[in-house]
Amino acid sequence: MKVFTEKRPLKAYLSAIKSEKKSIGFVPTMGALHAGHLSLIEAAQKKNDIVVVSIFVNPTQFDKEEDLVNYPKTYDKDKQMLESIACDVLFYPSVKEIYKDNISSNHFDFDGLEHQMEGKFRDGHFNGVGTIVKTLFEIVKPNVAYFGQKDFQQLQIIKKLVKKHHLNLKIKGCPIYREEDGLAMSSRNVRLNLELRKAAPFIYKTLKKARKKFKTKSAEKVVSWVENKFKKHPLLDLEYFTIADEKTLETLIHKESDKKYRAFIAVFAGDIRLIDNIKLKQS
Template identity: 70%
Template structure:
């Protein structure tokens, strides 16, 4: 596995491969890698000649400074994991390398996708996401880029950014990778206390019940039902639950037959914030 820390070096290396018509798959990460990330890399390996993974903890997408400070940094373990799945290239830039001396976000218009759910609770978050992903796409110039559906809103926003800025990359969403007990894999899971970790699978269990009830109960009834379920679970504090149109991410009250819906949830387990979602279509 080749490791690059500067834009100039990685651009030079990848451009020589592109001249040989090699296709590049790209998996951007913030490190603290787990099996969910590795599943994205394996998907990328199936469809591309080589795979680039970036590890960069992006300061502009954190709305709370303490979250940035506390974000787990495990680069030695990350490197081992990447080698174990035969990753081709690791891009490991510093904040200075990415932002020079100007750590600020570009402003984006995502046609309203950014104002729903996470956008309502995390001010400026998606401008930070758009800034780093666009920057990385311009450095790596991949043919395809892979993102997990756990951050479904982020996935839709990146697709929107690519379309609006006419970037030459195909964005691929990949299924949520879960622990055996159903908890969506996340770098934050390692920070859960034992009690909160034991309680956390309740999130996915609730989402699966919502999926069964959807169609019989409308979105308003299900939202009320979910809030009542979480009142019985003292270790988990629900921040939001929403059933939304997959395309626009706008919340719905009543189901329409020509639209696809997804249930979204954010929950605090102590001071650790967990998000999850589920398609409400029984494909």
């Protein structure tokens, strides 16, 4: 595995790869890798000649300083994991390499996608995401980039970014990778103590029950049911639960047969914020 910490030599290396008409798959990460990340890399390996993984904890997408400070950083372990699955290239830049002396976000218009759900609770988050993802795309110039559907809103926003800025690549959304007890894999899970880790699968169990109820009940009743379930939970605090249109991410008011819907949830387990989502069927 080749490791690059600077943009210029990485660009030169990948330019030579492109000149040989080889395809480049790209998996951007913030490190603290787990099996979910590896599933994205393996998906990229199946469809591309070479796979690039980036590890960069992006400061501009954190709305709280303590979240940035507490974000798990496990570079040596991450590097070993990547080597174990024969990853081709790792890009591991410093903050200075990416932002120089100006650690700030550009402003993006994602046609309203950025104002829903996560955007309501994490001020400036998607400007930070847009800034780093666009920067990384311009450095790596991949044919296809791979993202997990756990961050479904982010996935839709990145698709919008590519379309609006006429970037020459495809975005592939991959299924949520879960622990055996259903908890969506996340780098934040390692921060859960034993008690909270035992409680956390309640999130996915509730999502599955909500999916079943959605077939016969209104969105309003399903939302109310979920909110009541979490009010009674001693360890988990619901930040939001919403049912939204998959395409626009706008909150569902009245079901329409030709639209696809998804339930989205954010929960605090202690001070650790967990998100998840599930596709819904109307009948």
